[in-house]
Amino acid sequence: MDWIEFALAMTAFALSHRIPAVPGLRSGLVRRIGLRGYVALFSALSVGLLVWLIVAAGRAPFVPLWDQVPWHRWAVNIAMPVAIVLAVLGTGAPNPFAFEGRSAGFDPDRPGIAGLTRQPLLWALALWSGAHLLANGDLAHVLLFGPFLLMALLGMPLVERRRRTAMAGGWDRLAAHTGLVPFAALATGRWRPGGRPPVARLVLAAAVWAAVWHLHGAVIGVSALP
Incomplete structure (x- = not known):
């Protein structure tokens, strides 16, 4: 059953x-x-x-496939705050490259979250599913987290290709100061953070992380403690 x-x-x-x-x-x-x-x-x-x-x-x-070791739980606790920040910063933000973003208000010279990565929500999904897949080496959780990880990784080039086609010749200009891989545009000098930091969204991300961390045991049945 x-x-x-x-x-x-x-x-x-x-x-x-x-x-x-x-x-x-x-x-x-x-x-x-x-x-x-x-x-x-x-x-x-x-x-x-x-x-x-x-x-x-x-x-x-429970059908075991591999054993959990202590550093697996640490990987989840490191990945989750990053994933939550990416998801909160990306959802509804000016970002015409991602399905969770919006075109209105996007400035290609100050691309905001798109300067960090054009696909923040898919990277958040990849971090969440990949870290939890590592820490849950049984058949049911592999069937749960594996498809999410594949969807995130395979979805990035698919979304990018669709958006490039929709933008026609405007992609190069709009994407000049952005990158797909997180921090790639920063490392190559194509993007520098500027303007006011999104304090409200960062506070929201911290609140979401705290709620997830504290409610994990009660809702999921497993403590989030490493």
């Missing part, structure tokens, strides 16, 4: 992310509840199903 719950949770999560692709469904929901309402509803649904999926993976029969 536990494998059945895991399969049902995985199926429900996958189907929920087909909602934006269903013709007329997204636009109809936006007309009824507004764009912000749609984003809030879809985000709540995604988070709820993701929590169910993680809990279901923990309930599935």
Whole structure:
């Protein structure tokens, strides 16, 4: 029965992310509840199903593939704050290169988060799934975190290719001070941080990390302590 719950949770999560692709469904929901309402509803649904999926993976029969060692848990605790900061800074920020960003307000000379990386949310997903995959070497968690890691890594060139095509000849100008790999533009001198730091988003990221760290044991059933 536990494998059945895991399969049902995985199926429900996958189907929920087909909602934006269903013709007329997204636009109809936006007309009824507004764009912000749609984003809030879809985000709540995604988070709820993701929590169910993680809990279901923990309930599935334990089939060991590799042993956990202490540094695996340290890797998770180092990766997660970085992943949360990337996700919070990237979501809804002026960044025409990422699906979670927006074109309005983007300044190619001061690209903000896109100067750090054009795909902050996908890098956050890769860090989250990769670190947790390392620390959870059983079959159910490999089936959980492995696809997320592949989706993040394979999704980056796919999103970049689509955005490059959509921008036509404007890509080189808009992307001149950005990079795909985090800190690549900084290392090559194409980007220098400037302007006011996003204090509010950094505070939010710290609050999210603290909440995740403290609630991990109660919600997931495993302490976040290394």
